[in-house]
Amino acid sequence: xxxxxxxxxxxxxxxxxxxxxxxxxxxxxxxxxxxxxxxxxxxxxxxxxxxxxxxxxxxxxxxxxxxxxxxxxxxxxxxxxxxxxxxxxxxxxxxxxxxxxxxxxxxxxxxxxxxxxxxxxxxxxxxxxxxxxxxxxxxxxxxxxxxxxxxxxxxxxxxxxxxxxxxxxxxxxxxxxxxxxxxxxxxxxxxxxxxxxxxxxxxxxxx
Amino acid sequence: xxxxxxxxxxxxxxxxxxxxxxxxxxxxxxxxxxxxxxxxxxxxxxxxxxxxxxxxxxxxxxxxxxxxxxxxxxxxxxxxxxxxxxxxxxxxxxxxxxxxxxxxxxxxxxxxxxxxxxxxxxxxxxxxxxxxxxxxxxxxxxxxxxxxxxxxxxxxxxxxxxxxxxxxxxxxxxxxxxxxxxxxxxxxxxxxxxxxxxxxxxxxxxx
Numbered sequence: 345x346x347x348x349x350x351x352x353x354x355x356x357x358x359x360x361x362x363x364x365x366x367x368x369x370x371x372x373x374x375x376x377x378x379x380x381x382x383x384x385x386x387x388x389x390x391x392x393x394x395x396x397x398x399x400x401x402x403x404x405x406x407x408x409x410x411x412x413x414x415x416x417x418x419x420x421x422x423x424x425x426x427x428x429x430x431x432x433x434x435x436x437x438x439x440x441x442x443x444x445x446x447x448x449x450x451x452x453x454x455x456x457x458x459x460x461x462x463x464x465x466x467x468x469x470x471x472x473x474x475x476x477x478x479x480x481x482x483x484x485x486x487x488x489x490x491x492x493x494x495x496x497x498x499x500x501x502x503x504x505x506x507x508x509x510x511x512x513x514x515x516x517x518x519x520x521x522x523x524x525x526x527x528x529x530x531x532x533x534x535x536x537x538x539x540x541x542x543x544x545x546x547x548x549x550x551x
Numbered sequence: 552x553x554x555x556x557x558x559x560x561x562x563x564x565x566x567x568x569x570x571x572x573x574x575x576x577x578x579x580x581x582x583x584x585x586x587x588x589x590x591x592x593x594x595x596x597x598x599x600x601x602x603x604x605x606x607x608x609x610x611x612x613x614x615x616x617x618x619x620x621x622x623x624x625x626x627x628x629x630x631x632x633x634x635x636x637x638x639x640x641x642x643x644x645x646x647x648x649x650x651x652x653x654x655x656x657x658x659x660x661x662x663x664x665x666x667x668x669x670x671x672x673x674x675x676x677x678x679x680x681x682x683x684x685x686x687x688x689x690x691x692x693x694x695x696x697x698x699x700x701x702x703x704x705x706x707x708x709x710x711x712x713x714x715x716x717x718x719x720x721x722x723x724x725x726x727x728x729x730x731x732x733x734x735x736x737x738x739x740x741x742x743x744x745x746x747x748x749x750x751x752x753x754x755x756x757x758x
Contacts, residue, residue, distance in 0.1 A: 349592070375648075377630055379586035379593040385556065386586040386593055388630040390652055423584055423595040427737070434747070436676050436687050437694040441582075445597055469643050479728060480643050487644040509745040521686060522751045524744040530634075533734040538716040540641075541730045550729065 349449060350502035360503040363398075369444045369503055370395040372426060374472055378402065379421040380414050387413070393422075394464070394471040398498045400448065401455070401464040403491055411492045414452045422448040422496060430526040433510035434519045442525060444505045450496035461493045475549025556656060557709035567710040570605075576651045576710055577602040579633060581679055585609065586628040587621050594620070600629075601671070601678040605705045607655065608662070608671040610698055618699045621659045629655040629703060637733040640717035641726045649732065651712045657703035668700045682756025 346361045360366065370393075379388045389410045393402045400422065404411040414420055429442040455461050466477040510523050535550050553568045567573065577600075586595045596617045600609045607629065611618040621627055636649040662668050673684040717730050742757050 349594070375632065375634065377584045377586075377595060377632075379584075379595040379628070381588050381591060381593050384588060384591075385626050385656070386588050386628040387556070388584060388586040388595065388628045388654065390630060390632040390650070392648065419592050421586070421593040421595045423597060425582065425584075425597040427582065430679055430739075432680060432683065432742075434688070435694070436672060436684065436690050437698075439676060439679070439683075441599065441679075443597070447595065449592070465643060469646060472637055472646070472648075473639060473733070476639065476646075477643065481641070481723070481726060481728070483643050487642070491644075509743075512747070516688070517747050519688060520751060521688070521748075522742075522744065522754050522757065523748045524742055526680070526742045526757070527740040528737060529740060530735060530737045532637075533736060535639075535729075535731055535733045536716075537729065537731040540719070540724050541728075544727060544729045547729050550733070 346502070347500055350447065350500060358504045358506055360505060365503045365505065366446055366498065366501050367395060369426060369446050370400065370424060373424045376400075376402075376422050376424045378410070378414070379423070380418065382413055392468055392472060394467040395498070396467055400496045400498060401468060401493060403465060403468060403493045406490055406492045411494070415454050415492060415494060417451040417453070419449065419451055420496070422450065427528050428507070429528050431510050432523050432526065434512045434516040434521045434523050438510055438512055440506060440510065442506050442508070444503065446501055446503045448496060448498060449500040452494040452496060455493040455495050458488070461488065461491070464493045464495070465491065473549070475547070479547055479549070553709070554707055557654065557707060565711045565713055567712060572710045572712065573653055573705065573708050574602060576633060576653050577607065577631060580631045583607075583609075583629050583631045585617070585621070586630070587625065589620055599675055599679060601674040602705070603671075603674055607703045607705060608675060608700060610672060610675060610700045613697055613699045618701070622661050622699060622701060624658040624660070626656065626658055627703070629657065634735050635714070636735050638717050639730050639733065641719045641723040641728045641730050645717055645719055647713060647717065649713050649715070651710065653708055653710045655703060655705060656707040659701040659703060662700040662702050665695070668695065668698070671700045671702070672698065680756070682754070686754055686756070
């Protein structure tokens with residue numbers, strides 16, 4: 345949703361407020377940075393999350409200072425960034441980055457329904473490793489008691505996206521400097537088994 | 552430096568305060584998230600940066616709302632995260648992430664010395680693309696006037712690092728579930744030339 349604080353002061357053409365732009369970014373990235381305020385001091389913690397519908401879920405230890413600082417519903421800013429490439433222009437000034445980012449202004453809602461809590465944990469696990477949850481033993485009541493699940497509305501979410509090549513000044517166009525894009529990608533390498541899994545075959549969902 | 556706000560409430564063994572841990576993380580990562588506060592509301596912006604000595608530099612447009620909001624020296628929290636792998640345990644509860652992160656509490660110092668400003672821009676450019684700066688035409692006075700450079704002390708920086716495989720409960724050790732680490736890496740792909748560079752050879756520093 346476009347509000348005064350989700351409207352950028354510059355390059356407004358890069359801003360998007362539609363789910364069709366925002367949701368795929370949130371579904372592709374694995375980690376967000378949650379920013380919050382304690383006594384006027386900004387704090388920030390990177391953490392895993394998942395989107396379901398128009399909500400974003402995170403989890404943490406009930407004893408975590410971070411979780412206890414935000415679970416009462418004070419304002420947070422959640423940011424996510426995917427880096428798609430470095431943009432090399434003919435001048436330093438026009439160098440840029442191709443990225444897809446989302447910023448969410450929201451307040452934590454503590455999830456208390458046990459079924460919703462369990463589903464959020466399953467979805468967070470499967471967001472990181474699709475197919476994992478169903479391969480695991482059930483989570484115990486004791487583990488659930490140690491875990492806080494927080495939900496955040498996506499109502500005040502916005503995306504910024506830059507794509508394409510460099511935008512150079514007309515007078516720089518013919519400089520004999522290489523210009524273009526260096527694409528970047530985050531990749532998963534071959535899984536490395538733990539000692540206690542050396543004799544266990546790699547499951548299909550990890551192939 | 553260890554202060555009350557750089558001391559984690561949990562897993563304190565993962566915290567580090569020495570330059571030998573903090574500097575390589577800042578040198579390997581390319582982007583940070585700068586969190587700041589406006590009227591009690593946390594805000595966060597991802598941006599490029601570079602470390603030199605015990606300072607971190609960022610730059611931005613003199614007209615940027617973000618830059619104008621922090622250049623007066625109100626407190627910011629700068630966070631950086633490198634994701635090295637997903638850690639799969641035999642229970643969902645013990646799934647984790649191998650990461651190296653840095654959090655810096657600081658206040659912006661606006662850099663006014665022209666030589667230091669120019670050096671910071673060169674270092675930011677070469678942090679993203681080593682060797683690039685010397686291949687570019689000189690930055691103009693007009694471009695310099697449009698650019699703000701901010702420096703942040705690393706005095707109150709701390710790192711958190713997790714490495715290694717999963718830590719499972721003794722009673723889960725023999726479950727026939729695959730456990731281990733999925734290493735993750737950010738890679739640069741083959742550079743794609745812009746239209747105005749199709750006839751320019753790829754420079755050595757991009758090979």
